[in-house]
Amino acid sequence: MIDxxxxxxxxxxxxxxxxxxxxxxxxxxxxxxxxxxxxTWEKVLAALLAQADAHGDLDWVLAVDSTIVRAHQHAAGxxxxxxxxxxxxxxxxxxxxxx
Numbered sequence: 001m002i003d004x005x006x007x008x009x010x011x012x013x014x015x016x017x018x019x020x021x022x023x024x025x026x027x028x029x030x031x032x033x034x035x036x037x038x039x040t041w042e043k044v045l046a047a048l049l050a051q052a053d054a055h056g057d058l059d060w061v062l063a064v065d066s067t068i069v070r071a072h073q074h075a076a077g078x079x080x081x082x083x084x085x086x087x088x089x090x091x092x093x094x095x096x097x098x099x
Contacts (some may be wrong), residue, residue, distance in 0.1 A: 004028040 004022035008015065018025040035041055052058040 001031055005032050080087060 004018060005028060007013075008018055008028070009024065015025045015029050018028060022028060046060065
């Protein structure tokens with residue numbers, strides 16, 4: 001079951017394209033949803049972390065990026081203050097040609 005779930009997320013395939021060797025894709029999907037809802041994944045992660053920490057295999061590295069990137073208000077399509085400029089009128093076909 002865990003191999004089927006790992007395969008799905010590793011390859012990015014749709015659930016319905018899960019290979020038959022894993023069994024029914026509906027069964028795998030339902031099991032994943034149930035385990036997520038009842039907290040099974042959190043318990044598995046906690047147990048794996050505790051085991052790795054007890055063996056000294058756990059090395060905590062924390063990286064925090066506080067960069068904020070903002071677009072200028074005009075780049076984001078925000079309306080400018082004040083009235084909108086009138087649209088440019090086009091010349092009719094009887095206007096003299098530029099030249």
